[in-house]
Amino acid sequence: MNQELTIAFIGGGNMATALAAGLIGKRCGAHDVHVVDVNQPVLDKWAQQGVTTASAPDAVLSSRRVWIFAVKPQYLKAAVESCRPYLQDDTLVISIAAGISAETISQWLGGAGRPWTRLVRCMPNTPALIGSGASGLMALDGASEDDRAVAQQLMRAVGEVVWVQSDAQIDAVTALSGSGPAYVFLFLESLIKGGIYLGLSDDQARTLALATLNGATQLAALSHESLAVLRERVTSRGGTTAAALDVLNGKEFPAIVQQAMQAARERAAELSSEFAK
Template identity: 50%
Template sequence: VGALAPQLKNSLIISVAAGIRLQDMQRWLGTNRLVRAMPNTPALAGMGMTGLAAAPGLSDNDRAIATAVAEAVGQCVWVEGDDQIDAVTAISGSGPAYVFYFVEAMERAATEMGLSSEQGRKLAVETFRGAAALAAESTEPVSTLRERVTSKGGTTYAALTSMDASGIQDAFVRAMLAAAARGREMGAEFGKD
């Protein structure tokens, strides 16, 4: 990095390197024209979600450029600093893997109930796509949307009761906290000179 620093000093640098802290990049490159970006793989389909964090003193023009780059492959949200980018990484950077994990489970359940793997995958993927679109369009809390689908004593209620008994929501929260903690650990490791 040291050899490149003089050439990069007057350039806007948008880093997608997980765990590399803004302060470390500033120290290595000698510039504050830095943005940490955490995109996710749906960017490959033009539906990405990218978190952006600016080095202190980044100009409005550089923010606009970084926003335009991120929005070329989806949407973006600006957050404050490295700790919040670690949270973005845990929620949306790693998020597609969580969705794929649930799709795998739904596909497996479908085959155990006699449907084909292809049918299970299509049912799961389209359900996620539709539910995500509904959540994006609605101004209501997601919990309200969930409650509307959950009739007391019905099939959805049985499924969610089973999930709650297994502690799935708490496990999910713990998993994302672990991902964020790992991001902080990586930052500490990379930041050592």
């Protein structure tokens, strides 16, 4: 963990950019980063930071200890197979591509009967783009404790990290934090529309909704009390909050959220099976 990291990003899009912003100058130098992407304008932006670039996998990959696959799921198999000739015994592979199991990636990397198990699969989310992400990680047996520490440090550059034990649990992470920002955005949209319906302006409703969600989240994170206790403290018997919660509970709001997450997890498992074919 004390040696300087050398990293290759296969795919130079938004998530790779966010990770690099948290690492270059802190954990590695620009000269330690190599980016492979088919899009020349993307490579031009990376080159301005002083990193090396290539439009296709090349021998430079052999000198990079950590490979981070940050391509869209439908392109991952081709990307893995084109990089495979440059794998070294000490290469740590990290995938942040959604919907493809670590087991499948290990087979693509290692070939029939020789899975590459020095592998960490990660499920980040879009708030990582502003350094406030939440990522779930799982490692195959070939990843050492040092490999896990490296992967954790990389993802902590863009937010919180939680380790899980299996691809199935990564699917659960996908349902909670991976898809979770969309649930929050929908809730915020609903709060704002509700405020406008009740007579507030668009700007007033948006300001209050964003501040309320931000404040409530920070209070929950900093408080030693349970969420139930915090909720009860806002809820006076027979009061306004109680009237609102009666409507949400009557519509089985907690069950709806759970059902939505179940649907997301099932779809994640389906996508994993489809991409593995």
